[in-house]
Amino acid sequence: MGDMSVHIDITGLRRERIAVVPSPLAELGMALHALAEPAHHPGLQGWATGVTARLDPHLADRMCEADFLWRTTFSDLFLPCAGIPGGTTLPGATLAEDLDLLDKLTDEQFVDAALEFTCALAYSSYGPHALSDPEVRRRAVDLAASRGPQQTRFTERLLEDPPRVRTWLRQFLEDCDEAFFAESWSRLRHQLAAEARHKTDLLRHKSLTEALTSVSPAVSLDETAGRLTVDKLTEGHTVTTDGGLLLVPTSLGRPHLLVLHRYGWQPVLHYPVGSPELAAPPSVEQLSLRMTALSHPVRMRICRHLARSAYTTGELAQVHGMTAPEISRHLSVLKKAGLITTRRRGRYVLHQLDVTVVARLGSDFLEGVLR
Template sequence: MVVTLDLAKARPADLVAGASPLAELMAGLHVLAEPEHHPESRAWLGRVRERMPDGLATDLAYHAPLWARFRCRLFYPFAGPLDRDLDGELDALSRLDEDTFVRYAAIAIRGTTFPVDGLLADPSGFLRACERRSYSRAELARALVTDPAAVRAGLVETLARCATSYFDAEWRMVGPRLRDVSARLRDATRGATVAATLASMSPTATTTDVPPRVHYDKLQSATGAVAAHGCLLVPTLRGWPHLIVKLDPDEPVVVHFLAGDWEQHRQVSQSLVRERIAALAEPARLDLCRHLLGEPITTSELAERTALGEPQVSRHIRRLREVGLVTSRREGRMVYHRLHARLLLDLGVDLLATVMR
């Protein structure tokens, strides 16, 4: 499964890169709402919670369906120029027409895309769907259909309190870094193809020339066209390993990508994760891993220890080597095999990152 961007007729000018404090604030709110998914942010979470005034945590929990799982489109720019300040973005959110606000708020609260036209006239199906998800979603959904203006005012006021309590100070540190990433990306775009620029958003992205497309490795399937309304590239330093791609009709594509060090947050493709799990599902291979862990060992020694024939051991070793879990080196006439213990240790993290990405 992949998210695909169709690049037919797309030009470098269709790509607009820039920082968004509102998107970065939302990324942090997602971490606050789903802390168990982000152990790397534990220290940051502690600092934020210490600075959070009374009542703000309750208000954030009330609005959390807007960012906990399905990131609401309202928190991303709808057009350039980017690199605005948070006050400007909150003002734009306050002035957004009500139909657009209700549309994207409802989609986020329900947690999936659905036909929103006529929602306020007949909200019964929407409310039932939200009630099946959770009480908190149902509560916010009822408020939205009853008084969308009040929901918007409460949301903007809550976001402004986040800015005052902790985010303004955080943005003074991370904002220059994100603006620098955006500036370097704009420079790179002028000398690169659209496909190369979009593929640089993720270490697991792939491209095709015919038809011209970029594919993002995610556990969902969706397709959007860049040339239709352009594409906004928004970097973030918060929320590894998420790569968010917004493909809303009549709006620019948004790619919210990790601007941090990929070497510190390694990602592998979902196909490789599946292959490694499948390789280890064979009991004989799992037993071989026990012997391969302690020291380099030959095929003949493995055969003697496991009561398998040497051809069988060779086949199992070859499969483990194909998925990177075993390394082999020759010394004279002997070939020694050893388990790549670090990759085995990382497999759980890789699986979680694949599910979350």
């Protein structure tokens, strides 16, 4: 399996350059995402239904006009502080302050981030801009066309008149704030502020590894190599922190753990606030091991027995008409994947399927692909 993680090179990064700050604009983006994709967020379905029921039809229509900014990809436009040169700007304390930061991005930055859904532009390296390069521009419109007329219209408007689209987006976000988000934010911001204080405290008083890995079970740190790794089902990337590292907690974002690693922008970890009752999801590698282990027809038949009762290797060999060493090999694959438990009773070793782990596979897979 190739490398599927995002790595952040934090060599020489001083602790005081790591900031944990909530962002009202990023949380509004997550709110829009949860409204557009309620199936990703079963825990928010009551909230989403309530908001949708009260939405003004005109605002609902405008929401559909650019929903690709938060539906299939989560646009970096929701974290504009990361694009301000110097790599040290923090999110605004209010939505208005965050929107002022969005206004500070250049037209090139705005267009690049807004066109991310077309994959027309280089993301983790410096590439030509759609505003100045006719070939990139043509490709962006072509890719938008494959997504339908709405995205084509938006893309053409964006390329022809970025300031007009920027004004449209700001007005739309302000209207969403008035319609539903201000009320949600007044409730959520206390939890997010408490989370930021707690993580800042860990950064000051605990080891860097403990502080950074407390963000999510999917985050690991190799302090010697100065490398922070986020386990994601994506192509491997390495990004360097020139300014600082920003951690932005979200209450509405689970199961998404997003890494902003756009070329020239400050890296950001946009992470869901921990829920102690949720078991830590397996790593992408463990998930892959489990699904591969279960995909073999013989192992599927073995699991059929082990799901009902505990069996010895000898019994399984007899039932399946195979030799004990052959069965042992299959059992060791299942065991390595964490799918069976083994216990000794006298001189017998009994194997049984861990039904809870198998039952969780569907949601673990979904969490892995949505992370």
